[in-house]
Amino acid sequence: MAHQPIEELLPKSGFSVYRLVRMAAIRALELADGKPPLIKKTSSDKLTSIALEEIYQGKLEFAEEADGKSGAPADGKSSSEKSEA
Template sequence: MKHFFIEELLPKAGGSVYRLTRMAARRALELSEGRPSLMRKPSSDKVTTIALEEIAEGRIVYNKEASSVSSKDSTSPRAVLMRGNLASSQEKASVS
């Protein structure tokens, strides 16, 4: 099992543990749905480990300006991960 150090991964997610968790979870979900890995030879067959490896290697990045998570190759639609719509979540919370 590969070990990851939070100190190395946090800067990849803008310093937010929550954002890092969301990035990894969203990418792991994509991988479990059959999307290909962005790595040639992942060290594991577990989707969570592959997602964290992709983040650690900089293949998945957080784009602060666009509020999105994407791969370095933003031309590939398979590689783009969009964050949930924060505004609609806040609207739902304020209506309740």
């Protein structure tokens, strides 16, 4: 899917455009660093499109940090846990 409908993506981010963009950007950076996509078929080679498709398909969930601020995509580990490993 080249175009993800915003009406279907917003509920996955708590109806926050900021959270949705932040989540997609962080995931796109992870993909750029070599992390494999969580979906098999993509209609685009663009990393942000792949990240949005992962969100759309429910492969990523949004994580809240301990201080209540928006965190990275919840794919098992936080960014700080990944850097310590």
